[in-house]
Amino acid sequence: MTRFSIRRRLLLLLLGSLVLVWAAMLGVGYEKAREEIHELADARLQQGARTLMMLDLKRLARLAQAGKAGEKGEADGHHADEGGVQPLAFQVWGDDGRLLLASAGAPAATQDLHDGYATRSIAGRDWRSYSLRDSRHDYRVTVLEPLATREHPANQLAGRMGQVLLLALPVLALLIWFGIGQGLRPLARLSDAIAVRDAGNLEPIQLRRVPAEAQALIAALNDLLERLAHSLDKERAFTADAAHELRTPLAGIKVQAQVALAAQDDASRRQAIEQVIAGVDRTTHLAQQLLLLARLDHIESGMRQAVDLGRLAADRVAQRADDALRNNIELELAAEPDCQLAGDPAMLATLLDNLIDNAIKYGRSGGQAIVSVRREVGALLLAVMDDGGGVAEADRARLRDRFFRVEGHAATGSGLGLSIVEKIAAAHGGAVDIGTGLQGRGLGVMVRFPA
Numbered sequence: 001m002t003r004f005s006i007r008r009r010l011l012l013l014l015l016g017s018l019v020l021v022w023a024a025m026l027g028v029g030y031e032k033a034r035e036e037i038h039e040l041a042d043a044r045l046q047q048g049a050r051t052l053m054m055l056d057l058k059r060l061a062r063l064a065q066a067g068k069a070g071e072k073g074e075a076d077g078h079h080a081d082e083g084g085v086q087p088l089a090f091q092v093w094g095d096d097g098r099l100l101l102a103s104a105g106a107p108a109a110t111q112d113l114h115d116g117y118a119t120r121s122i123a124g125r126d127w128r129s130y131s132l133r134d135s136r137h138d139y140r141v142t143v144l145e146p147l148a149t150r151e152h153p154a155n156q157l158a159g160r161m162g163q164v165l166l167l168a169l170p171v172l173a174l175l176i177w178f179g180i181g182q183g184l185r186p187l188a189r190l191s192d193a194i195a196v197r198d199a200g201n202l203e204p205i206q207l208r209r210v211p212a213e214a215q216a217l218i219a220a221l222n223d224l225l226e227r228l229a230h231s232l233d234k235e236r237a238f239t240a241d242a243a244h245e246l247r248t249p250l251a252g253i254k255v256q257a258q259v260a261l262a263a264q265d266d267a268s269r270r271q272a273i274e275q276v277i278a279g280v281d282r283t284t285h286l287a288q289q290l291l292l293l294a295r296l297d298h299i300e301s302g303m304r305q306a307v308d309l310g311r312l313a314a315d316r317v318a319q320r321a322d323d324a325l326r327n328n329i330e331l332e333l334a335a336e337p338d339c340q341l342a343g344d345p346a347m348l349a350t351l352l353d354n355l356i357d358n359a360i361k362y363g364r365s366g367g368q369a370i371v372s373v374r375r376e377v378g379a380l381l382l383a384v385m386d387d388g389g390g391v392a393e394a395d396r397a398r399l400r401d402r403f404f405r406v407e408g409h410a411a412t413g414s415g416l417g418l419s420i421v422e423k424i425a426a427a428h429g430g431a432v433d434i435g436t437g438l439q440g441r442g443l444g445v446m447v448r449f450p451a
Contacts, residue, residue, distance in 0.1 A: 006187075007180045014176050015169070022165045029161060034154040041150050042117060045130040048088045049143045053134050057100065060092055064103045093140045100139055112142055119147070186214045194221075202229040241403045242290055245415075246283065253279035289416040292350065293402075296423045304342045309380055309449070310335030310373045312345065316352040317371055320360060328365040329386075331356070335373040339380050341449050343428045351424040354417040355384035355445050363388040368438060380451045385437040385444035396434050421445070 052060060089106035093099055097111060107122040112131045120127050126147040133140040186207070193205055204222040207214075253276050260272035317333045324331035352371070359369035363386040372383045391399060398404045400422050403415040422432045430449040437444040 007177070007184060010180050011173065011176055015173055018172060019169070026158060026161055026165065030154060030158040033157045034151075037150050037153050041128065041145060042130070045088065045117070045128065045143050045145060046132075048090070049130045049132040049141050052090055052092075052141045052143065053132055053137065057092070057139065060101055064090075064101050089144045091142045091144070093142065095138050095140075106144060109142070109144065111140070113140075186211050190214065190218065202226075202232070238402060245286055245403055249279045249283045249286070253283070286416075289420065292420055293416060293423065296347070296420065296427065304344060306340050307343045307345045307348055308338070308340050309348065309382060310337060310339045312348055313352055313371050313373050313382070316349055316356060320353070320356050323357075324360050324369065327360050327363065329360055329363045330368045331360070332368065332370045333372075334370060336375055339373050339375060339451075341380055341428070341451055343449075347424045347427065351421050351447070352382075352384075354421050355382075355447075358417055358443070358445070359384050359386040359388075362386065362443065364442075367442070370438065375451065376448070378451060380449040382447045382449070383444060385442060387438040387442040390437060390442045391434075399434055400432070418445070421447070425449070 052063075055063065088103075090101075090103045091099060091106050091109065091111075092101035093111045099111070107125070107127060109120065109122045109127070109129070112118055112120070112129060115131055115133060118129050118131070120129055127144050128147050128150075129142050129144045131140060131142040186209070189207060190205070193207060202225045204225060205218055207218065210218060256272045256275040256279060260269050260276065263269035263272055313335050314333055317331055321331060356369070356371060359371075363369050367387045369384070369386040372381075372385075374381050399418050401415075402419045405415045418432070418434075425432050425447045428449055430447050433446045433448070435444050435446065436442070
């Protein structure tokens, strides 16, 4: 996989932007220089025509003859103009349309009867001309210059500018490379500060002279570290509580096993073995609850499907009917039809089992427990209520805490049931509310799911 480099990316972006700006400047500069060169050359044409109009025909003839002599000298290897400027070609036309004079290098052009500038194509070559007739003379003067001679200075100027820009590019690249490295130093310091930390150090990162752009990153990292520390603290507390909860029944199993070994009669041995089996059942149940809690941290959204909560509640009530009868509790169902929600049916069944199990365990003998499912505005309400001894107001707030058990109840439990219920409800976007049960007594647990 190609390694991503911020420095290389910034360098390419900046140099690319510079090259684009330089190319635009070079193009605009070239066009401006070309326009100015044309304006100067046009002014030179006009000035040349006006100067020639100040001469009479004899002087013009001598001038044309001198130009031809100069052309011959140039053909012999000498420049016609020491300043590097090509002498202007000119024609002198009579009013009757006859060509009276033509200088050296003048093209075989026809007469231009209009005063002023003109761009003409003569013998496959583009020329710029300026014609002028003064009323004091009986002839017209036309000064001509090849357009190609004007392009050469503009091309030379553009070439020089391009050379300067190309020479400056490596220098700028080096300066930008160095500047980006200096600008990224806070990130390098941040990387070093994280690299030297050990896995257990979750203290906030403190750096001096942090730029504004890196402050948001450091703030996000510190927030993540704080949440990780909080999560680890919770996991440590949970692990300690789980170890404590497992140690108690295991110790009981060990004691009962020792009693069975030391028992002198079959009845005592049988009773001790039954206690061992009961202890193993409780430990197994606790281990299952712990595994379920761990699995709830990774509920996959892809497992969601349409679930009829009323039918699911009816199924779970039927499954626990015998347990309710054994505890002499009348377990009832009151479910409205077509109460569907998107969820994980196995998890929702677990939620119902935990609530029904609590109602059976902590209900009163001869009492009643009702599981109801009904629609409300924008929600589905699942409620499991009993008319047992209930929970004191001060202890209700702690019922959601893991391993919390209300003192004074004969029924045993892991203290994880309502934690599991709350987690499953949260995973489905629901909320749990704990209040009073039936006829102002007992316990009632209501779960609202969005619908």
